[in-house]
Amino acid sequence: MALFSLLRKTLDALYRWAGYLAAIFLIMILGFVTLQMVSRWGGEIITGAPDFTGYCMAAASFLALPYALNGGSHIRVSLLLNALGRFRKFGEIWCWAVASYLTVLFARYAIKLTYESYRFNDISQGQDAWPIWIPQMSMVVGTILLAICAIDNLVTILFTGQDNIRSAAVDAHAE
Numbered sequence: 001m002a003l004f005s006l007l008r009k010t011l012d013a014l015y016r017w018a019g020y021l022a023a024i025f026l027i028m029i030l031g032f033v034t035l036q037m038v039s040r041w042g043g044e045i046i047t048g049a050p051d052f053t054g055y056c057m058a059a060a061s062f063l064a065l066p067y068a069l070n071g072g073s074h075i076r077v078s079l080l081l082n083a084l085g086r087f088r089k090f091g092e093i094w095c096w097a098v099a100s101y102l103t104v105l106f107a108r109y110a111i112k113l114t115y116e117s118y119r120f121n122d123i124s125q126g127q128d129a130w131p132i133w134i135p136q137m138s139m140v141v142g143t144i145l146l147a148i149c150a151i152d153n154l155v156t157i158l159f160t161g162q163d164n165i166r167s168a169a170v171d172a173h174a175e
Contacts, residue, residue: 019067025060048128062142
């Protein structure tokens with residue numbers, strides 16, 4: 001049991017740190033936007049700043065996915081699950097199985113896209129001219145963590161009967 005407790009704490013910490021990293025990227029967006037405004041008022045222009053702002057937005061969005069999922073921020077099908085009555089657990093297992101499958105596919109194609117960008121040496125179209133695989137790595141990390149999170153919820157509901165969603169607003173297990 002100690003191993004499972006350690007695994008649970010490790011996974012929760014991983015999702016939380018992904019959320020913290022997403023928050024840092026949101027702060028970087030604020031910094032880039034502020035820097036652009038101040039430079040424009042001073043008659044200067046910062047080349048590539050809009051592109052880096054977009055990269056930060058993508059990183060914040062993808063890295064926040066697992067944290068948001070376990071925090072109850074994703075859209076759930078609680079209304080439909082509640083209508084299943086005594087078969088609710090089977091509905092939840094089915095939903096988590098489908099979510100696990102789809103997120104693994106999502107992660108697979110994110111990895112494939114990023115690898116192809118690296119292999120073909122794709123360069124961004126903006127003034128920054130960065131190798132595009134570098135900002136795409138946040139998509140890879142975010143989708144892999146989302147897939148792990150979905151599989152984690154599937155396994156947890158199979159063995160404990162409840163998922164890892166923690167939110168007072170989405171009290172899915174209230175009868």
